[in-house]
Amino acid sequence: GQQLNQSPQSMFIQEGEDVSMNCTSSSIFNTWLWYKQDPGEGPVLLIALYKAGELTSNGRLTAQFGITRKDSFLNISASIPSDVGIYFCAGQGSGGYQKVTFGTGTKLQVIP
Amino acid sequence: DTEVTQTPKHLVMGMTNKKSLKCEQHMGHRAMYWYKQKAKKPPELMFVYSYEKLSINESVPSRFSPECPNSSLLNLHLHALQPEDSALYLCASSQFGGPGELFFGEGSRLTVL
Numbered sequence: 001g002q003q004l005n006q007s008p009q010s011m012f013i014q015e016g017e018d019v020s021m022n023c024t025s026s027s028i029f030n031t032w033l034w035y036k037q038d039p040g041e042g043p044v045l046l047i048a049l050y051k052a053g054e055l056t057s058n059g060r061l062t063a064q065f066g067i068t069r070k071d072s073f074l075n076i077s078a079s080i081p082s083d084v085g086i087y088f089c090a091g092q093g094s095g096g097y098q099k100v101t102f103g104t105g106t107k108l109q110v111i112p
Numbered sequence: 113d114t115e116v117t118q119t120p121k122h123l124v125m126g127m128t129n130k131k132s133l134k135c136e137q138h139m140g141h142r143a144m145y146w147y148k149q150k151a152k153k154p155p156e157l158m159f160v161y162s163y164e165k166l167s168i169n170e171s172v173p174s175r176f177s178p179e180c181p182n183s184s185l186l187n188l189h190l191h192a193l194q195p196e197d198s199a200l201y202l203c204a205s206s207q208f209g210g211p212g213e214l215f216f217g218e219g220s221r222l223t224v225l
Contacts, residue, residue, distance in 0.1 A: 033213065041218050042118075042204075042219045043216050045213060045214070090214075098145075098160045098168055099157070099168070100157070100214055101157075104154060105152075
């Protein structure tokens, strides 16, 4: 089945620093999604990407749909304490629009 | 605030109990999902309903029984669960035929004793 690997698995950064994380797949995806999940809460959609090569921003967040369609990247600029949480990539592939597979997650901690 | 509402937020049950988790959305979405999430793991798909019909069952044990009474409601009936079924159960919805943008509720934290 499709697997999504995220890296890094976790990271500690200083407030104000920029953050980069990525997600790679063994399969091609048609849509890439990035979610943030706070403890005890459901994932919240941050950015959706629909075309290979697409670069999309949402405030301080920027994500890219890789050219090979097997990877995606998320950057957070000027991190703030509320950026703390787990970031999941998710992909929708050839299994149909309903089959959204989640990555392994990147846990972000911001040091004030 | 999330537009997908799940109740209860927390549930503790014994292995012989019967309980239900409920989910409601008013975004006009016609696809609804149940995901299971264990600690420090990504959500795992359990069931998908499209237009109130079960379209995907990811080989979930029969002690989990989903139900979609109408386009806005989704239930998950629980019976004879095991302690390893303890997890966060997430409901989500999306536009039918859409590109996979799932909108999640806050989840129901289930503990099986």
